[in-house]
Amino acid sequence: MKEHFAEQLEGLRRNLILMGGEVERQIQRAIESLTEVDPSKARAVIADDEGIDRMEVAIEEQAVSLLALQQPVAVDLRFLVAALKINNDLERIGDHAVNIAEGAERLAATQPMKPFVDLQYMTEVAMSMLKDSLDAFVNRDAELARKVIRRDDILDEKNVSIIRELLTYMAEHHHLITYCLELISISKNLERVGDLATNICEDTIFIAEARWVKHHMTEIG
Numbered sequence: 001m002k003e004h005f006a007e008q009l010e011g012l013r014r015n016l017i018l019m020g021g022e023v024e025r026q027i028q029r030a031i032e033s034l035t036e037v038d039p040s041k042a043r044a045v046i047a048d049d050e051g052i053d054r055m056e057v058a059i060e061e062q063a064v065s066l067l068a069l070q071q072p073v074a075v076d077l078r079f080l081v082a083a084l085k086i087n088n089d090l091e092r093i094g095d096h097a098v099n100i101a102e103g104a105e106r107l108a109a110t111q112p113m114k115p116f117v118d119l120q121y122m123t124e125v126a127m128s129m130l131k132d133s134l135d136a137f138v139n140r141d142a143e144l145a146r147k148v149i150r151r152d153d154i155l156d157e158k159n160v161s162i163i164r165e166l167l168t169y170m171a172e173h174h175h176l177i178t179y180c181l182e183l184i185s186i187s188k189n190l191e192r193v194g195d196l197a198t199n200i201c202e203d204t205i206f207i208a209e210a211r212w213v214k215h216h217m218t219e220i221g
Contacts, residue, residue: 012083033105039104042102049098052090059087081206082204119187126193140207141204146213152194156191162183
């Protein structure tokens, strides 16, 4: 019975990893649809969101069933509680990919007037945070999780910088207000991806060390 439970936990872990990989691809394709001005790629991201939603429901049912039927304790209980939260965070990252893709689809109808350099940097930071947060979860690596959490400030600062830059641009070029607002929205969505990667890392530390760091950020350094 104990071996069967261990197999079920491993199955849940694998499903979360698969979902994490899928939302990583969704974010990457959404940004590509923007930088490549490819509305067909944007529409593909939007269409694939249903698959992410189905994965979330299946994983939630799997985790709740294990909580109800197996009555786990200690690290297994922490894993299942964290898995439910991580599952929700991954689905929300998928939603942000859709938001970016929808903005990219709208922008595809216009001629780009502003380079995407800063957004590309934000993408690189957000994607690296997401990838490392998933690696930390897979390996129960609390130290890597802490490193990812520390990087969130970089993303927040860059988001503020981009917004300020675009607001200045809008003041000088009124006919590009709508265009710039779309870029601001995309920047905010990337910043939220970083926040959700941070959430995953906080849950990873909870699994590994049996303590929450959310309201004790001095422990992160």
